Amino acid sequence: MKQARQSAWTLLVALLWLIAGCGGGGGATAGPAPTPTPTPTPNPTAPQLTTLRSDLQSPWGLAFLPDGQMLVTQKGGSLVRLAASGQGAATTITGVPAVASAGQGGLLDVAIDPDFASAPWVYFSFSEPGAGAEAGKAGTSVARGKLTGNALTEVAVIFRQAPKVTGSGHFGSRLVFARDKTLFVTLGERQLGSPAQDLAQTLGKVVRINRDGSMPGDNPAFGVGARAGLWSLGHRNPQGAALHPTTGELWVSEHGPQGGDEINIARAGANHGWPIKSYGCNYGDPVGDACRIGGGVHAPGYVEPLTYWVPTSVAPAGLTFYSGAMFPEWQGQLFSGSLAGTTLWRLQLSGNTVASRTAMHADLGERFRDVRQAPDGAILLLTDSGKLLRIHR
DSSP, X not given: OHHHHHHHHHHHHHHHHHHHHTTSSSOOOOOOOOOOOOOOOOOOOOOEEEEEEOOOXXXXXXXXXXXXXXXXXXXXXXXXXXXXXXXXXXXXXBOOOOOOOSTTOSEEEEXXXXXXXXXXXXXXXXXXXXXXXXXXOEEEEEEEEEEETTEEEEEEEEEEOSSOBSSSOOOOOOEEEOTTSOEEEEOOOTTOSGGGGOTTOOTTEEEEEOTTSOOOTTSOOOOTTOOTTEEEEOOSOEEEEEEOTTTOOEEEEEOOSBSOEEEEEOOTTOBOOTTTOOSSBOTTSOSSGGGBGGGSOOTTTSOOOSEEEOSSOOOEEEEEEOOOSSOGGGTTOEEEEXXXXXXXXXXXXXXXXXXXXXXXXXXXXXXXXXXXXXXTSOEEEEETTSOEEEEEO
């Protein structure tokens, strides 16, 4: 009996201790563990602009070699090689033929062969002076040569704009390889206007040629009398061109007169309307809607531009789609330099629609001649003042 009372007492003490340990029997339970505060995502650093060099002589076009080195054309007629850093001594590449370096003419764009590792051809466009019956005239031509050390060898002209004409303006000209390794060449109308609609001439056109200068069999058919190689027509002075990274279509930028600069997709057989239609005005006309050439609206007879600049011209030059990792927020956007506008334009796209345009670096007062995406995802710019600039993080 005594032993039973001791066991009951022991049990009662244990029960009281347990109740006290549970907070006095109030029925409270432990709350959930606090949610840890998430680590804030760091904001990306703002884009930086660095001048890599400022000693180039009116640079016009830029192309990257497989090892990251650069080839840069200089309008006066010289082709130079730069280190991948863009800095250090510039090496002159010999073998470039004579150019008609006057006005807007000279040594223009440069591109390397899609199979450069096995076929080290370098392609370049230039204003070629005429000879014989064409003396005193000039036209945009394309040549290629094999890069051997610091020289171009086996140099040959593979395309000549026809006809050569007098004057020193509106040569174009950009070179873009298509996915099938044919070559697009953009050609200005040499400030003559109407030849842009003349199928017997290659002024004011985009042409598509094979790498050896022969003509692809699947170019659009324009009928009897049309020049070989024609791809699209009705262009004024296309100084920017780039291949869309998804669709593979050729996008071009071109100068309007007073206003009316355009971004277009140059599709096979397309007519972009110049000089019949433009959102720009003839020189000397009071700027405004009423003076737009042909009323401005291109459709339905001609292709409407994707976007255009009014009331004054920005003179777009150089064009590239951004696809790098350095600026993920810019992927799929289109960049265009400008000359009269002294601005780098960033165009946000929704499919083939230009959703917005943002002006960048206008405070520099530079004429941005070319814009290219570097292998590391930076953006490189050439200016008429001789600078090579790098936008980077």
